[in-house]
Amino acid sequence: MTAFAPNDPAADAACVIAFRDITKRFGAITALSGVSFAGYRGTVHAITGENGAGKSTLMKLLAGVFTPESGEILLGGKAVRFGGALGARAAGIATVFQELTLLPNLTVAENLFLGREPRRFGLIDGRAMRERAQAVLDRVGIALDADVICGDLVIAEQHLVEIAKGAVADADIVIYDEPTAALDGPGVEKLARLIAQQKQDGKLIFYISHRLDEIFRLCDTTTILKDGKHVTTRPTRELTRDDLVSLMVGRELGHLFPRRNPRPRRQDPALSVSDFTAERGRPPVSFAVLRGEIVGLAGLEGHGQREILRAVAGLIAADGGRAQKYDASGKVTPLSPAVVATARAGLGLIPEDRKLEGLYQPLSIAQNIALGMLRRAPMASRARIDQDRIRALMGEMNIRARDASQIVASLSGGNQQKVMIGRWLASGVDVLLVEEPTRGVDVGAKAEIYRLLREFADHGGAVLITSSELTEHIGLCDRILVVHDGALVAELAGEDADEETIMRHALMGRPAAAAVS
Amino acid sequence: MTRHKKRLFGRSGLGVIAIGLPAAMFLLLSLGTPDFFSARNIANVNSQITALLIVALGQLIVALIGGIDISVGSVISLTSVVLASLSASVAVPVALILAALVGLGNGLGVAVFGVHPLIMTLASMIFVQGFALLIMSAAGGTVPPLLIALAKTNIAGLPAGFFWCVSALAIVAVLLHKTAFGLRLFAIGANAQSAALSGVGVRAPRLACYMLCSLAGAIAGVYLTGRIASGDPTMGEPFGLNSVTAIALGGVQLSGGVGSVIGVVLGTITLGLISNGMNLVGVSPFFSAALTGLLLLGAVSLQRRKAIGI
Structure with a gap:
């Protein structure tokens, strides 16, 4: 346990990265608050948690896509701040994103080396790029020609190429963000082999996933996040499946919810x-x-x-x-x-x-709701809007606004959602x-x-x-x-x-x- | 591994239409009109095509990142009046610097301030055209003799325009197909966000594209002004939209990411042959304009027939 929670992880030579008190907000929503833990060389480190726990946000901070509001990221003991994905890349952090980032008009080789093209006399060395790409594909066990245009590949193949990106990068830290979502069985095997290899090369691999099988199979360490807070970082072998589940959940229901009716008598x-x-x-x-x-x-x-x-x-x-x-x-x-x-x-x-x-942001509340009233109106008919009904609805729903003519874009999220519901109430669905x-x-x-x-x-x-x-x-x-x-x-x-x-x-x-x- | 047949033309946008259209046009004209192969006509076609080709190459660079530059015609006009009103030693550098500034303005507007490229370059088109007319309200002035020589002298029996074309093509071909900058333009044009996630800067290349396009306009302006040996404040007017037509005929997709230098050559030749051919056959230029519109729509539709379902 001590190896995973030393007082000053940054002082440990094997520690590649340490998060210290990281907080990240998006508007009123706090995505991460006070997250601290460390990652070590030569380990596969799972980041897991429920939907919206903050897994991807945390990794995007590390990948330079976002910057934290407060707290610091220590890379090899030094605090770093990346100016965008480019900076993180240069610092030796590579990310395999959940969504496909391949460019359909480039070849596999060009996609793999985009941003770090091998050069000769200032021009792209096409042959070196192809050969190196082919070597990477072969090493990962992907039976594709590096010269194929990516748009011609089927989705599963594109995901394999996406994973090969993690192998091309000359990085110390490789982040895989839900990499297996679109992979089939053999694809997962290839990924597992690649990760094992990278681990042996002394890299730190962050593996974001909520698939328990993969976490227990691949990962040495597991960090669990919940509601943007750090729950625990432990060796995976000290955890059971049940532990994982119960550490991910647990929240007060509060008094937010209205009483349920007894089961509806009519079963239609x-x-x-x-x-x-x-x-x-x-x-x-x-x-x-x-x-x-x-x-x-x-x-x-x-x-x-x-x-x-x-x-x-x-x-x-x-x-x-x-x-x-x-x-x-x-x-x-x-x-x-x-x-x-x-x-x-x-x-x-x-x-x-x-x-x-959903909503027409630059239009008024009344116009947004009125649209529902016209649900069955033919296109050429006159728009008859019952303003009294709209005002009544606004009152019933407790929409907080100056009046019905206020622009929807200026409303809070909650009031916008009420307008959205109001549209359907007005329409009689x-x-x-x-x-x-x-x-x-x-x-x-x-x-x-x-x-x-x-x-x-x-x-x-x-x-x-x-x-x-x-x-x-x-x-x-x-x-x-x-x-x-x-x-x-x-x-x-x-x-x-x-x-x-x-x-x-x-x-x-x-x-x-x-x-x- | 053999399942994927390598795409012959990759992201060039070249297809049957882009290649077949100029070939068919050439065949029809050479069979149908005896004057077509006369030395005078070929020289005539060549000088029309040279300037359009240079501008279209600039337009290609902007189109690859999903942009459009309709101000490039005004840059030609501005170049022309600058060349005809300043002394020979400073005229060319001043014209190039002004063009670069126009491109910088377009690039800043689009890449930094997020103005739609059509609006941004429309605004600068109007502005630059007005500026050109302010400098010189009607055709005239004297053009440095060196420029006239550069645009008109035949070398080894080949017209000067030929060398202008070949140099422009060589430069742009190497830039687009052999440099990292070129590859990144294709990437940005296909999906700027994905390109950025791959660690490719997006802003600076965009800005550079608009500057290069304006510079292409200035170079076409130098050629044309030398060719007619006088300044003309409205010389560039048709080039803004014609260059867009030419690249679209050549299979370049205006949504970005697809296009090639060869396609631009073919598109330019097609457009040049349409107007020249109609002229030779004695068709009204207005009718030929109408036909060009239909042809453009037809050609682009056929190139994208998967997307529109025919």
């Missing part, structure tokens, strides 16, 4: 989805949302819950299966993959990114699909948004949410469907659910699910 569905495949390659899912019910799709990021919701909303075309909407009288409308059609059928989507996909209901919303407004959603359900509506906050599922939802690798692995009643159970299902998928049900 408002929305049903059967054998539904949101994305090619994912298992089909079936579920229904009843009137009066709030259902949550819980899971770790990248496991497909977002895609399921978006496919129901018609934003992405489902690969197979059927989604149906039932109106109050029981009439069935099949849902087609077009947002306009689903909105006309009575489904309202509240997207995660309000600014980009009876199913709401809500992504991250309270992202970027302050605590006070959170409670009001939960209340609005609950009232919507109590008045016969149905709500389906996705959220990366487990407490939100537990506090708000009547039923929680846990998604793992695109499959529904567990169904939990909201009132009985706890974070640890959800997390266990979300992390481990099927086997544990069978034990519960």
Whole structure:
């Protein structure tokens, strides 16, 4: 234990990097606060935690993408401050990003050496670049020609090339940010071999992941973050799977959430989805949302819950299966993959990114809400806007604004979200699909948004949410469907659910699910 | 490993249309019009094409990073009036410096202050054109004899324009296809954010692109002014948009990241042959302009038929 928490890690020769009291804020949200730990030469160091725990933010600080508000990063004992990705690169820190950063119009070799092209007489030495790239590909075991244009590769191959970037870089610290999200089995094996090799070369490897198998298999040390705070840094062998889960979770519910209704007496569905495949390659899912019910799709990021919701909303075309909407009288409308059609059928989507996909920022509250009233109006009709209804809605929802003509961009996140909900209330839809209901919303407004959603359900509506906050599922939802690798692995009643159970299902998928049900 | 057939032309944007169009045009004109191969006509075509080619190469550099520069025509005009009104010893350096300043302004506006390239260069086009007319309100003035000689003397039977073209092509080809700067332009044009994550600076290359484009305009201006042996404050007017047409015909994608020097040569020849050919056949220049518009739309659509689904 002492080797992992010495008083002054920077004084230890094997210590490559030390974080000291790192704090990073984005606007009102604190992504990291007071994080301190150290990383050592020749180790593979896992950084793990729930969604939004601050894993990626921390590594982006190290990669020079962000700079911390306070605290310092010690590299080989000296405090460093990188001016952008270029500076971190020069200091010997390489990152393999979660998202693809390959340029589709460049060859594999050019992508691997972009920014550090081998030169001869001031010109690019094309042959040296190709040969060195080919050597790296061969060493990692990637059967690709270095001369191929990256845009011609399939996604899995592109991810392999992305990983090869970590091998090209002449770096002391290599960061892998959720590297296996898009890799198949053999791809993961290649990555494991590469990491073992880099470890032997005395590099420090940071491995961001919430896949327990990989953490236990690859990593010597594990750091757990929770809500932007450092929980622990320990040798992985001292941890069990259960330890990991319970260290990642644990949060007070507080008094944010409205009381649930007793289970709805009527069991008529408002929305049903059967054998539904949101994305090619994912298992089909079936579920229904009843009137009066709030259902949550819980899971770790990248496991497909977002895609399921978006496919129901018609934003992405489902690969197979059927989604149906039932109106109050029981009439069935099949849902087609077009947002306009689903909105006309009575489904309202509240997207995660309000600014980009939801609200018209430069327009007024009234205009943003009025749009909902025109849901079924033909294009050439006169826009009849009921201003009294808008004012009444604003009052009911407690939107804090000067008046209905205030510009949406000038509202707080919470009030913007209320406007978004208001649009659908005005439009008379009876199913709401809500992504991250309270992202970027302050605590006070959170409670009001939960209340609005609950009232919507109590008045016969149905709500389906996705959220990366487990407490939100537990506090708000009547039923929680846990998604793992695109499959529904567990169904939990909201009132009985706890974070640890959800997390266990979300992390481990099927086997544990069978034990519960 | 053999599954991927290596793309013949990579990111050049060259395709059947970019190559076939000038070839077909050439064939039709040589069969259909006896005057086409006359020495006078070839010389005529050449001088029209030389200036357009130089400007289009500048436009290519800007297009690779996803930009556009329509002010380059005004830079030609400005160069022309500067050459015709200053003394021979300072005229060329002053013209080049002014052009670089225009490019610097465009680059700062786009790369640093985030102005849309079309608006930024539209503004500087209007500004520079006005400035040129202020210096000299009508064609005239005297051009240094050396410049006239540089633009008109035939060497070994080849017209001077040929050497201007070859030098410009060689410089830009090496710059784009052999230097790290060139590779990074392709990277920035494809996805500036990814390029930045790979440790490539984005701002300075962008700025440099606009300066290079303006300099290309100035060089075309030197050639044209020498060629007609007098200053003309509106000489460059058609070049701003024609250079965009030429590169688009040559398979350069204005969204950035795709294009080649060869494509620009082919596009320029196509555009030159359209106007010259129509002229020889006796078609009204207005009709030929209308046809050019249709041809541009058709050619670009066919090059992007995967994207538009035909």
